[in-house]
Amino acid sequence: MASQAEPQARTRIAVQAVSKVFSDQPQKALAMLEAGETKDVILERLGTVVGLNRVSFDVAEGEILVVMGLSGSGKSTMLRCINRLVEPSAGAIVVDGTDVTRLNQKDLLEFRRHKFGMVFQHFALFPNRTIQGNVEYGLEIQNVPKAQRAEKALAAIEVVGLKGWEAKYPNQLSGGMQQRAGLARALAVDADILLMDEAFSALDPLIRRDMQGELRQLQRKLGKTIVFVSHDLDEAIALGGRIVLMKDGAIVQIGNPEEILLAPATDYVRRFVEHIDVSSVLTAERLADRGVAVLRAGHTAAEARLAIASCQQTSWYVTDEGGRLVGRATREQVERCTGTIGAVMEAGCDRVEASATLRQAFARLAANRDGVAVVDDRGHLIGTVTHRGAARALARDTAGTAAASAEEARHGLVHPKISA
Numbered sequence: 001m002a003s004q005a006e007p008q009a010r011t012r013i014a015v016q017a018v019s020k021v022f023s024d025q026p027q028k029a030l031a032m033l034e035a036g037e038t039k040d041v042i043l044e045r046l047g048t049v050v051g052l053n054r055v056s057f058d059v060a061e062g063e064i065l066v067v068m069g070l071s072g073s074g075k076s077t078m079l080r081c082i083n084r085l086v087e088p089s090a091g092a093i094v095v096d097g098t099d100v101t102r103l104n105q106k107d108l109l110e111f112r113r114h115k116f117g118m119v120f121q122h123f124a125l126f127p128n129r130t131i132q133g134n135v136e137y138g139l140e141i142q143n144v145p146k147a148q149r150a151e152k153a154l155a156a157i158e159v160v161g162l163k164g165w166e167a168k169y170p171n172q173l174s175g176g177m178q179q180r181a182g183l184a185r186a187l188a189v190d191a192d193i194l195l196m197d198e199a200f201s202a203l204d205p206l207i208r209r210d211m212q213g214e215l216r217q218l219q220r221k222l223g224k225t226i227v228f229v230s231h232d233l234d235e236a237i238a239l240g241g242r243i244v245l246m247k248d249g250a251i252v253q254i255g256n257p258e259e260i261l262l263a264p265a266t267d268y269v270r271r272f273v274e275h276i277d278v279s280s281v282l283t284a285e286r287l288a289d290r291g292v293a294v295l296r297a298g299h300t301a302a303e304a305r306l307a308i309a310s311c312q313q314t315s316w317y318v319t320d321e322g323g324r325l326v327g328r329a330t331r332e333q334v335e336r337c338t339g340t341i342g343a344v345m346e347a348g349c350d351r352v353e354a355s356a357t358l359r360q361a362f363a364r365l366a367a368n369r370d371g372v373a374v375v376d377d378r379g380h381l382i383g384t385v386t387h388r389g390a391a392r393a394l395a396r397d398t399a400g401t402a403a404a405s406a407e408e409a410r411h412g413l414v415h416p417k418i419s420a
Ligand SMILES: Nc1ncnc2c1ncn2[C@@H]1O[C@H](COP(=O)(O)OP(=O)(O)O)[C@@H](O)[C@H]1O
Pocket: 022, 049, 050, 051, 069, 070, 071, 072, 073, 074, 075, 076, 077, 078
């Protein structure tokens, strides 16, 4: 999986046991939540609506975290608690070291303006302002001087692909364009945490898909940290980051799309993900069998023969000293080799990028009987996707994944990789 949340990434937002109860007197309901009662039981006994039930998760620097769940599961309430548009009833929310729940009103306003950009489902543009006027709005509130305001607004308008439309009014733009304007408004204030609530849900499916792709690119380019609320699992998967799956105000599972698909935490999650086509989610990186033997271009014939002595295969990938995939050598080529492997191998070979989905790898798999090599973005060999591994993944048999391959390697079922 793309490393959206590498362990070393700094935590930007820590949501710690946050509960929200819609009541002037939340104590009873909170105590019932602590005792393990559900939202339904609390509503029935107290008539109190539970919005959030002890929710905890972290958002790392530069990740797109998707809060997902059916309507009414508490997503918007959760998002709004982060900048306290909704007051949490219990728990803490720490953003860049500041506990937002402890800020006084004045500090909160300041914090909100500088840390967060918000984008909603309904674009909430002012109809009587031009696109530029709308995008400048947040900067006006911050008392940014006029010239600088225009400069920042135009830069943001360009980033979202609306250059040339700045003097138009919202009703002159399509829904997709209006949403871009909404995004530009959030970007213009330089807030590097974006809170997006069903931001694309009102858009036509094709435009929506484009926007998802663009948001990913934008997020990478600008290094924004994004919390994205969506009721749509396909969208959550398309955005590529970790998913926080909610039900009845509580979290049922947190994980990347692959984990949620292949290892659903509950029956509820299993049913939720049933319709998803795993081949469009699983990546070559995840499926790569890392236990296969590899030859080096610099190997002498004797070294190579020793290395493959106990192998059943009929051909091997060849890498250079840096681990980059440079070719493939057959048993026959190794056997008639007199110099180095590099001189007898077949240079260049079919490959897929680590980030390719299984679906994208199918054509290459079909063309290669022994599976297909997986390389990282610098061309380093990571492993092989085999037909068996692909078929197992489609059967949602988690034994077909890389973790299981490592397990098999430990038990000697595949050949250990030759180290330099
Ligand atoms: N202001 C409010 N007063 C009472 N109940 C609310 C309020 N806002 C949300 N709720 C309730 O909280 C729960 C979660 O709502 P919400 O966060 O809007 O869900 P989602 O965004 O996942 O659709 C729902 O049961 C909803 O009815």
